[in-house]
Amino acid sequence: IAIAIKTGIYDPSITGVSLQEAKDKTIQLVRSVAYDHKINNTRKVWGGDWQAAHWAYFAGYSAWLLWDDFSPKDQTYILQMIVAEADRFLPTVPLYYKDSTGKVIFKGDSKIEEDAWNAELMYLAAVMLPSHPHSNKWLNKAVAYMIAATSLPSDLHNSKIIQGRPVSSWVNGSNMEEPGFVINHGIIHPTYNAIASMINAPIVFSLVGKSTPEAARFNLDKIYYSITTHSFSAPPYNAPGGPMYKPGTADVYYPEGSDWGQGVYDTYANLDIAAFTYGWDNLSKKYKGKYWAKLHTDKVLAQQNRFADRHTYKGDSENSYPGREEAIATRMGSAWMTIWLQKQAPAVYDNQPISK
Template sequence: MTSPHRPTRRRILTTSFALGASVALGLPATARARDAAAGGDVVPVDWQRLGSYPAQDAAGRRVRTILAGSSRYLIGPWYASTYRTYLPDGYIDLKGTDERAIRLPAMAAVATTTALVTGVYDPATLSAANATIRTRNLIRTLAARHLANNSSPATRWGNGWQTALWAYYTALAGWLFWGELDDKARRDIAAMTAWEADRLTTGNDLFLVGTSGHQLYEKRRDGTVVTPGDSKAEEDNWSAAVLSLAEVMMPGHPRAAAWKRRNLELLLAAAARPADLTGTTTVNGIRLSSWLRGTNIADDGTLDNHNILHPLYMVAFDQSLYEGFVYGLADRSAPRAALHNITRVYSALVDKPFTAPDGTVKTIYQPGSGRIHYPEGNDWGTHFPFYFGNFDLLVSLTAQDTGIDPAAATWERLHNEEQLSLMARFTDGRTYGASGENTYYGREHRIGAMAGQAFLTLFVARNTTKNRLRFA
């Protein structure tokens, strides 16, 4: 599934720059009308304005190495063993419409697009030209199969519990790769993104979607436990992600204001704690005590999932912090709501003592080590250093570790050095070996998606022009 056409890495970047320039000058009215009919005017990333990021700082070198290895594995061996044929309509066979079929290639696309457009991609085993072709295949197929663009019950996806996240990954990859996509793929991405964002604006201050079904909170204001042992924090902030991206990609869309407001609401609901239900705190124009109708985390910053106090879901607030780079790529400030209670959650990881059955006392982060203590166990496996190193980096870059000792930068080094040690066991860029290390079937793709988004956050914060990682 390769082609004799071999654009260089420089061509990828140059194409993106040229498209940014065409938007600045103004598209012809007919082109703009077609775009609006397909879901709104998408404003591409202006890479020339953003400058470059050579990643010479220590944290940057670590994340660059992780991204280079992961993207090389995903678009190389994994893609080659997964996608072998085109279907009659010219798209690759995704082999289903479930999480495995949609989320995994979407995460792979995030990793590879980021690596290609930032110059991180390692062509040691697959040229940048062929990586571009494969990545384009993933993006255009995923967008075309979304129900906004596809009427076939056999191949369409969307309107599901997790599909906002899948749409976010696909749209992010498409936005980064805009200059490498044809008009059909662009229209499909815009329509998919707008459709999933619109669905989420039907919710209110109690429900994620509509007036029943998906909940915003684990616990209601009156003390009712709606979903015992299952915080809704992760669902709220992955849903916020597609709303933020829709609003940033299509700022002139008629529904952009509604997407912006709902993004704020979901970010605040995700990190809501009991103390937020009283008082006078207002964030981005929303008074917490008036709008919130429940909570997802405890006052000490911990949360539960799968019926245990679960550190892996505490660091799932990475999705909230990624909004910094989404807005930064458009040279805009991200909403302060994305930072709500992050310092409290991080303090619980670093400083909060937990007493074990044998009477010993431990913190989740182990002093001087990359190891993690799980106070009530971990049902996902044994090796997750980058999940924490990624969060450490984001907390450090957004200065949400104020008053916490050791600082997040110290933990980033410990956890990401541990991640690099895992990757050093293999020659193809992968992280994991035995299934028990991480039992999620998309474990390699999760590493790639995190690495891509972490690197983009570094890019907007430490590029050669100015720091665009801002919150207001």
């Protein structure tokens, strides 16, 4: 809702809710989340645990888009939430699926998503609070987490310079398999090749006209190659084999199945739009991001057109995630921001060292 309001596309004739009521509800939701964070010494409902940075990012980002509509007291609660979550990562190191010897640390459970969403919160904090004494520390740590999130075993010997250092000096393990696919929930999981937390950095930095760190697109071209072009043999993988994306259809091939359901298309649409917007589709053969984006966005629209209220999924058989309707709103909101911001302030990448 905050994205729709910020970019001027909110339409009461479609939602049946006035602009003012939509804004009021958004503010109430966000301020309530911040109020309940334990740093604010209120009800101490949440904070400092596994997904806390993820939720703090969404709340903080939404608040930032409508910042002047929040009271000074609410702004204080929101900033304290963001700072508390960002600060807790300063003494930490990123997590890895495999260590530097190739030993699996977390069986069947890549840490791509945790590292990515923790980085997301830290760079949001750095961009929102550039004068804070920890701003550069947050950004440095965000860079480390972004590189770790999409690291491959070969990156342990990668001499490419990212933000002033060889990639090999940034990483201490890997979270993807060559050439760029992800193991999660015990299987090769295409959904985690398209995880939205990896692709939001250009949005956050572009909102204030700042360059996006080069680390934010590290190996994303390899992720996209692996989902569009890399071929899986069947057997040992499920029939029919081949690439995860199939020309002429929005359907995605899951080499080892999917425990979330196979009716999820919005996550791929978001990835496709980012890929062709930022050029991450450069390794893909024949069909590029724009081709796949149309297939996947058309499929999402077809799903929504099945229902009078335009929700997306018919149930667990398509997407078993409990927050599936809320999740699609965040991902398609991200896709829209990618498109909208490129018209306002096109993303620029910067590979300069980040001072501490």
